[in-house]
Amino acid sequence: CINSYIIKKHVYTTDISSTLPIYEIKEDTLEALKKSDKPDNVKVINLRKGILKLIDDNQNTQPYLIPIGEKAQSIIELYDDRRITTLEALKRLEEIINEINQARKEQAERNFDVNTFTIFWLFKKSGIPRPDTLAVKINGIFEAYPNWRLNSKEARELTTQLYKILLKETNKIKAIEIVEKILKLERR
Structure with a gap:
């Protein structure tokens, strides 16, 4: 159909996630997330980017993050496949952040290599x-x-x-x- 050809020729899309800021995953991330007025789907995208960046940047020095990253990736896949809602994805990613923060805290407290x-x-x-x-x-x-x-x-x-x-x-x-x-x- 000629109309769809014209639309495809003159309209393009970009990946919105590339223009959004990344949440730095740290102790106060969840508090900042709760105070944010961004829509929940934007929060999910930002958390996804922040968690995956943290894992990617630190997996060589903190290998305990790798299984946490695998859990985060499976949550993201469920969300992308629309098998869980935005609120459920947000809740599960918040649990991942809690686990990351808990692991970091325990690593600092224990004298383990x-x-x-x-x-x-x-x-x-x-x-x-x-x-x-x-x-x-x-x-x-x-x-x-x-x-x-x-x-x-x-x-x-x-x-x-x-x-x-x-x-x-x-x-x-x-x-x-x-x-x-x-x-x-x-x-x-």
């Missing part, structure tokens, strides 16, 4: 009892097998040690799930 803290955070979020004690123990096992990614014998021994510890703390299914997550964690 980044690897131990990342394991601790995984255990804590998975409901493993004594996450601090176990994280130190597990990190020690990783240090005992420094070549586990390259050496299949070390990888088997490491995995066996992880299962021995975790099967004392949780059921088999959860232990398998957590060992898989631990092995996927980036180590620094």
Whole structure:
């Protein structure tokens, strides 16, 4: 149809999200968000950009942010696919910000290196009892097998040690799930 051709030729769109400011994710972000008079859909777009930028900028030094970023990405996909409402996406992204702030606060309070803290955070979020004690123990096992990614014998021994510890703390299914997550964690 000639009219649609004319419209397509003379009208163009731009990505609105590229012109919006990014919320810097920090302690007072949620308070600033609540005071903002921006529409909720704009808040979702800004939070999306802020969270993903934070994760991207810090994932190499704070690998515990990677699973948080994966959760944020799945929320964003649900929102983009219109499987959750704007208010639900906003609520879930606010929970992500709370988790980021909580993790940062705990990392500052605990005297763990980044690897131990990342394991601790995984255990804590998975409901493993004594996450601090176990994280130190597990990190020690990783240090005992420094070549586990390259050496299949070390990888088997490491995995066996992880299962021995975790099967004392949780059921088999959860232990398998957590060992898989631990092995996927980036180590620094």
